[in-house]
Amino acid sequence: MTTISTDVKTLEHSTLKVPYEVLNKRFRTAQKILDREAAYVAQAGSEVEKLIGEVPIPSRSSMGVLSGFGSSSRSMDDCDSNTEGPILVESSINVQSIAALLAGVKDGSGEQMVCDSPQGSSVIRGENEMEADEPVISSNNRVASLSKRSMSDNGHGLKFEHSRNKPKVKDVAKLLGVLVERLGSLKRKAGDSIQEELDAANTVRKRVQHLKSYTVQADAVQASPSQSNVVQKSWKRSRLNRMLIDHLLREGMYDTARMLADDLGIKELTNVDVFWAAKEVEESLKRHETGRMVQWCYENKSKLRKIRSTLELEIRVQEFIELVRHGRRNEAVKHARKYLADSEGEEYISAVKKCMGLLAFPVSTSLSPYAELFSPDRWNQLIAHFRQEHARLYQLAPNSVLEAVVQAGLAALKTPQCYRTDTKNTNCPVCTDPLSALALHLPYAHCAHSQLVCAISGEPINENNPPLVLPSSFVYGSNALQEMAKNNSGKVICPRSNKVFSVTEAEKVYVM
Amino acid sequence: MAYYGTWICLAVEMEVDNVTRRLDSIRSDSSEELQQHQLKLNDIMCLLKHQSDDDELDDVNIENISAAVKEAVACADGISTQHRLQHINVSKVGKAIDKNFSQVGVGPLSEDGFFKDEKDKRALVEVIGDHLLREGKLGIGEKMCEESGQKPKLNTSLPDVFLQLNGILKALNARDVNPALNWVGENREALLKQGSTLEFQLHRLAFLTLVKNGDSLQADAMVYGRANFPRFAKLHEKEIQGLMTALLYFSTGSMKSSPYTHWFNEKCWDDIRDQFAREASALLAVPIESPLETCCSAGCVALPILLEVSRAMAQARQGQSQAPQGNTWNGRNELPVEIKLDKDFHFHSIFSCPILRQQTSEANPPMRLNCGHVISKDAIQKLMRGQRFKCPYCTGAQNLQEAKQINF
Numbered sequence: 001m002t003t004i005s006t007d008v009k010t011l012e013h014s015t016l017k018v019p020y021e022v023l024n025k026r027f028r029t030a031q032k033i034l035d036r037e038a039a040y041v042a043q044a045g046s047e048v049e050k051l052i053g054e055v056p057i058p059s060r061s062s063m064g065v066l067s068g069f070g071s072s073s074r075s076m077d078d079c080d081s082n083t084e085g086p087i088l089v090e091s092s093i094n095v096q097s098i099a100a101l102l103a104g105v106k107d108g109s110g111e112q113m114v115c116d117s118p119q120g121s122s123v124i125r126g127e128n129e130m131e132a133d134e135p136v137i138s139s140n141n142r143v144a145s146l147s148k149r150s151m152s153d154n155g156h157g158l159k160f161e162h163s164r165n166k167p168k169v170k171d172v173a174k175l176l177g178v179l180v181e182r183l184g185s186l187k188r189k190a191g192d193s194i195q196e197e198l199d200a201a202n203t204v205r206k207r208v209q210h211l212k213s214y215t216v217q218a219d220a221v222q223a224s225p226s227q228s229n230v231v232q233k234s235w236k237r238s239r240l241n242r243m244l245i246d247h248l249l250r251e252g253m254y255d256t257a258r259m260l261a262d263d264l265g266i267k268e269l270t271n272v273d274v275f276w277a278a279k280e281v282e283e284s285l286k287r288h289e290t291g292r293m294v295q296w297c298y299e300n301k302s303k304l305r306k307i308r309s310t311l312e313l314e315i316r317v318q319e320f321i322e323l324v325r326h327g328r329r330n331e332a333v334k335h336a337r338k339y340l341a342d343s344e345g346e347e348y349i350s351a352v353k354k355c356m357g358l359l360a361f362p363v364s365t366s367l368s369p370y371a372e373l374f375s376p377d378r379w380n381q382l383i384a385h386f387r388q389e390h391a392r393l394y395q396l397a398p399n400s401v402l403e404a405v406v407q408a409g410l411a412a413l414k415t416p417q418c419y420r421t422d423t424k425n426t427n428c429p430v431c432t433d434p435l436s437a438l439a440l441h442l443p444y445a446h447c448a449h450s451q452l453v454c455a456i457s458g459e460p461i462n463e464n465n466p467p468l469v470l471p472s473s474f475v476y477g478s479n480a481l482q483e484m485a486k487n488n489s490g491k492v493i494c495p496r497s498n499k500v501f502s503v504t505e506a507e508k509v510y511v512m
Numbered sequence: 513m514a515y516y517g518t519w520i521c522l523a524v525e526m527e528v529d530n531v532t533r534r535l536d537s538i539r540s541d542s543s544e545e546l547q548q549h550q551l552k553l554n555d556i557m558c559l560l561k562h563q564s565d566d567d568e569l570d571d572v573n574i575e576n577i578s579a580a581v582k583e584a585v586a587c588a589d590g591i592s593t594q595h596r597l598q599h600i601n602v603s604k605v606g607k608a609i610d611k612n613f614s615q616v617g618v619g620p621l622s623e624d625g626f627f628k629d630e631k632d633k634r635a636l637v638e639v640i641g642d643h644l645l646r647e648g649k650l651g652i653g654e655k656m657c658e659e660s661g662q663k664p665k666l667n668t669s670l671p672d673v674f675l676q677l678n679g680i681l682k683a684l685n686a687r688d689v690n691p692a693l694n695w696v697g698e699n700r701e702a703l704l705k706q707g708s709t710l711e712f713q714l715h716r717l718a719f720l721t722l723v724k725n726g727d728s729l730q731a732d733a734m735v736y737g738r739a740n741f742p743r744f745a746k747l748h749e750k751e752i753q754g755l756m757t758a759l760l761y762f763s764t765g766s767m768k769s770s771p772y773t774h775w776f777n778e779k780c781w782d783d784i785r786d787q788f789a790r791e792a793s794a795l796l797a798v799p800i801e802s803p804l805e806t807c808c809s810a811g812c813v814a815l816p817i818l819l820e821v822s823r824a825m826a827q828a829r830q831g832q833s834q835a836p837q838g839n840t841w842n843g844r845n846e847l848p849v850e851i852k853l854d855k856d857f858h859f860h861s862i863f864s865c866p867i868l869r870q871q872t873s874e875a876n877p878p879m880r881l882n883c884g885h886v887i888s889k890d891a892i893q894k895l896m897r898g899q900r901f902k903c904p905y906c907t908g909a910q911n912l913q914e915a916k917q918i919n920f
Contacts, residue, residue, distance in 0.1 A: 006816040008517045013613040016524060020606050023531075027602045031595055038592040045585035052574045166568035172577065173560045179581065180553050186588055187546040194539040194595075201532045204605065208525045215517030240808050244640060251633075253659040259652045260644075397615050402808070406636070408818050409811025412851040416873050417860040426793070428859035429803035429810075434635040434642075445862075446847040447871050452861045452920055460855060467920075469880060475861075475920045496919070509918065510884045512866040512905065 008211050011239075011401055014246065015207050018271045018394045023200035025303075030193035037186040044179040051167045051175055203268060210269055214239075238266060245270045247402035252387060254279040271394075278390045285383050288376075290319050293386065303393055311389045313348060314382060316340055320355050321373055325363050332359065410439040415447075422496065450511050456480035456495060461511075468506035472497035481506055520612035527605040534598055542591040549584040556580060614819070637662055643804040648678040677792055684785045689718045692788055699795060708791050712744045713784055716755060720775050723759055733759060806857070814851045821849050846871070861920035867891035867904060879915040883908045886918065 214235045241264050248257035254275060261267040277296065284292035297304060297312040304311060316339040323332035340352050354369055361370045372378070391398070410430055417423035418430040418439070425431050430439045452461035454477030461467045465477040472494045484492045485503035492503050556577055569577075637660050644653040657663060676695070683691045696703060696711045703710060719740070722733035741752045754772060761770035774780075793800040825848065863878045864871050865888035872878045876890045885905045892915060895901040900911045 006516070006820075007812045009520055009613055010816040010819055011812060013609065013615045016609045016613060017606070020609055024602055024606060027599065031592070031599070034592040034595050038588040041588035042585050045581045048581045049578060052569060052577060166570075166574075169560050169563045169567045169569060172569055173557055176553055176557050176560075176577070176581075179584065180550050180557070183546050183550050183553070183584060183588065186591070187543055187550075190542050190546075190591060190595075191539060194535050197535055198532060198539075201528055201535070201605075205525060205528045205532070208521050208528065212518060212521040212525065215521055219518055236809065236812070237805070239812070240805055243808065244643075247640070248656070251637075251660070253656055256652055256656040256659050259655055260649070263649060263652060395615070403636070405808050405811035405815055406639075406804075407811070408815035409807040409809070411818075411847055412810045412814035412853060413807065413857060413859070415860045415862055416871070417862075423860060425859040426797050427799045427801070427806075429799070429807040431859070432799060432803050434638045435803050435807060438632055438635050438639070444846045444871070446850050447862045447864045448850045448869050450862060450864045450866075451858055452863065453858055455861070455920075460858065461861070461920075469918050473916065473918050475918055507880075508884050509880055509886055510905070511863070511886050 008215055011243075011405065012211055014271070014394070014396050014401065015211070015242070015269070016204060018274055018396070019200060019203040019207060021394050022274060023197060023204060026193070026197045026200045028302075030190075030197055033189050033193050034186075037182070037189050041179065041182045041186055044175070044182045048172065048175045048179060051171055053167070207269055238264070238269075241266060242270055243400070243402040243405060245272065247400040249275040250387075250391065250396070250400040252279075252282060252383075274394065275390075278387070281386060281390075282383050285379055285386065288322075288379055290315050290322075293382075294319075300393060304389070307389070307392050309389050309392070310347070310351075311386060313340070313351060314385060317351060317355055317373075318378065318382060321358065321378070324358055325374060329359055406435075406438070407442060410435060411442040412445050414439050414442060414444045416444065452511065454480050456484070467509045467511060469509045470494050470497075470499075470501050471505050472499050472501070475509055478506075523612050524605065524608045527601070527608045531598065531601045531605055534601060535595075538591065538594050538598070542587075542594075545587050546591075549580070549587055552580050553584060634660075634662055639804050643802045646674045646678075646802045648675055650675070673796060673798070677789070680792075681785055681789060684781060684788065687721070687781060689714050689721075692784075693718070695792070702795055703791065709747070710784075710787060710791050712748050712751075713787070715740045715744075716751070716775070717780060717784060719755060720758070720780075724776060730759065810851075810853055810857055813853060817849060817851060818847065863888075863920050865891050867894070877917045878920065880918045881908070882910050882914045889917075 214232065217232050217235070241260065245257045245261050245266075248254075248260065249271060254272075257270070257275070258267075258272050261270050261272050267273070281293050281296050284290075293315045294312075297315060301312075316335075320332050320335055320340065323329070323335055336352070336355060340355065354373065358370050358373055361367060363374055365371055365374070388398075397404075413428065414430045417425075418428060418436065429435045452467060452475070453459070454461050454465065455474070456476050457480040459465055459477055459479065461475075461477045465479045467475045468478050468481055469475045470481075470492070474494050474496050476494075481492050481503055490503055491500055492506070493500050556573075560573075637656065641653050641656060644650075644656065680691045680695055683689075693711070693714050696714060700711065715736075719733055719736050722729045722736055737752075737756060741748075741755070745752065755775075758770065758772040758775065761772060790800055799806070862871060863886065865876075865878070867887050868891050870876075870888070870890075872888045876888050878886050879889050879892060880886050881903050883903050883906050885903050887904070891904075892901060892912065895904065896912070900909050902909050
């Protein structure tokens with residue numbers, strides 16, 4: 001059942017995963033922006049409040065201010081384990097505000113009250129069932145921790161209470177103006193950054209729909225094989241082109257890939273845009289510049305750390321080498337102190353040691369490993385390393401899909417006849433250079449069942465066209481031999497031996 | 513009912529839709545809410561403007577301002593919290609992709625990937641270059657040579673040939689037979705040797721196109737017929753009669769009920785296009801389809817199966833204490849499974865010995881027994897009892913000398 005569609009499953013992972021990684025990255029960027037902007041708003045708000053003094057009774061909204069500080073300081077990693085939906089948060093804020101209220105009134109016994117309060121936890125449980133399968137206990141914990149936080153914040157807030165004189169109108173107006181500005185900035189930036197996310201999500205959707213257009217068609221053909229497969233054919237051609245573009249990108253032939261994508265109008269189905277940043281980095285490395293690469297490492301810092309990449313160290317080492325090369329040894333030491341000193345792990349330490357050893361040798365040294373470090377070839381290694389890490393960052397397989405597909409295809413088509421001059425076929429990919437060279441080391445196709453083709457007509461030899469063997473030992477389909485005999489007064493020419501026989505000399509062959 | 517392939521696409525699409533919906537609502541809600549808070553604070557500031565700058569704020573104002581500020585700050589914080597909660601939904605997209613689509617690891621045919629070799633890499637670039645040239649993408653091919661720093665080892669006349677053929681095929685797609693007719697005229701003798709009827713068919717198509725385009729062109733159609741058909745009288749007399757008769761039907765407007773409707777089918781153009789491609793490539797001894805494309809089409813069928821098998825074999829190997837080493841899967845330098853391909857992909861006769869279930873080779877050729885059954889030489893050796901053996905199909909006894917090697 002799955003034979004038609006598993007090609008999509010097997011071949012299209014990177015088609016979707018790469019734009020997903022873009023979406024994920026944009027999400028994180030957007031979150032950072034929102035957190036920062038919300039913190040600015042909160043700060044502007046607290047300035048106003050500081051000026052006008054504390055309101056006598058803490059209200060629901062006062063809680064909001066405080067939790068604002070709390071949550072903006074939380075890291076994204078916390079968010080990973082945080083699986084409640086928005087509704088639950090609403091409810092926890094409600095409970096929290098009750099806690100805050102109680103904390104304000106009863107002075108410290110609030111936490112106890114919330115955790116024991118049957119009303120409080122039933123609110124949580126009710127909302128929880130609506131949203132997800134998060135265990136109740138953990139959301140209770142969350143409430144407890146939140147209310148704890150709000151209490152301590154509240155205690156802090158109370159310090160303002162009996163402060164000073166009434167504020168002046170102009171000061172308040174000024175601070176309010178700042179707050180309005182901050183809100184505007186938040187609005188603008190939230191709009192922009194969420195739009196970026198939506199764009200990225202849209203790319204994923206477009207690709208998934210492109211894949212779906214094929215699978216739906218494939219399903220239809222499978223259900224009723226009589227259906228035309230013209231659509232499928234053109235889809236498959238476009239797949240080949242996508243694989244080609246992907247391969248060109250993986251091999252660093254960025255301009256070719258882009259030209260092909262533009263020419264075919266399928267750019268948004270390919271990862272050309274994602275690889276464009278890689279192209280810039282590689283070009284800067286080719287010019288022996290490190291800046292763009294350092295920036296790229298910075299932009300992808302958390303991801304690189306996650307995949308345990310040594311790329312940043314490598315580029316810092318290269319900077320160090322260049323300083324030494326140009327005789328700026330003092331600066332080199334400063335540089336090393338700044339960027340290499342806090343490296344941990346065995347391989348880092350040994351890399352750093354080698355670097356520092358470099359200080360003692362002249363640029364012209366032929367001593368290993370210092371000569372290698374000074375070698376301009378190290379830049380090319382950096383490019384290769386970068387390309388590899390870039391692929392890893394987007395969870396691409398070490399080989400391009402095209403390579404894997406070409407390998408599999410060659411092996412599936414490869415027969416011993418492909419390498420014998422007398423049995424070559426121009427239309428067979430394995431018979432023609434340069435693919436035949438690529439197929440040389442690959443295994444042959446496995447044929448459990450005979451698959452015979454008439455060498456005269458190219459028709460399959462089967463029960464409708466049974467095989468006959470001529471005295472020359474060559475086998476042909478009976479249709480072709482009979483046809484030839486009819487036009488040639490009973491004589492047949494064996495095209496492979498150029499001998500002439502009477503058709504009656506042909507003997508039956510039984511192929512099981 | 514959705515099948516597997518559609519289902520895995522839907523699984524991802526659903527998650528994407530979920531994220532989009534939620535982000536979109538956060539965006540519009542937040543914009544609206546922030547707008548409201550801005551307006552509210554602006555109102556307050558307007559009120560303050562009516563007081564003189566150095567006045568002190570009264571209690572009512574303080575309370576109002578404080579409430580408004582707090583609400584605004586809470587709103588800002590709410591937006592960032594709401595957004596953060598979408599992390600789980602965003603990562604669900606990634607999980608759906610990972611779950612439903614599998615990564616192509618290193619090619620299943622080798623542990624280290626053959627194409628890492630510089631020579632192989634260059635060969636692959638060459639293959640791609642040939643393909644691009646076939647497709648008429650000369651500029652892109654040149655760009656690739658430039659970027660890969662590799663001069664293509666191409667047959668220098670080949671690009672022109674493909675360019676010409678591509679132009680002809682494109683013209684046929686655009687319903688123009690003239691470039692094809694020119695080419696066929698230039699290669700008339702060679703084509704006739706192949707037994708080609710391409711030229712007549714092209715003329716027929718040109719004639720029918722004139723007929724179809726209405727009464728005004730009827731005279732032109734006649735002239736065209738008189739100019740071009742007599743040459744083919746020997747081979748195609750019957751058809752020429754038919755063609756001229758078709759003229760009759762068309763002018764009476766009853767073409768639909770005529771016996772000639774099949775000639776006016778648009779599919780004729782596709783057929784002639786395919787036929788042209790086939791005959792031209794036979795004549796020029798170049799493959800009809802791009803070898804890269806053929807190879808990839810086969811690979812797209814083979815790869816999922818091979819990956820599945822290699823995964824299963826890896827699992828089985830883990831169970832065994834002694835792991836067989838090497839790239840070849842069963843010591844026979846052959847794929848472990850049969851990949852069933854369309855008949856378009858059958859380029860060679862393959863005889864697989866029905867006894868040993870193994871392809872024959874030069875060392876182990878197919879042998880025709882005196883009863884007509886064919887088995888491999890190795891199979892005969894296995895069946896030998898002394899000097900003689902029995903055919904496994906009809907039990908006819910014979911000795912080795914009676915079996916004759918044959919070639920498919």
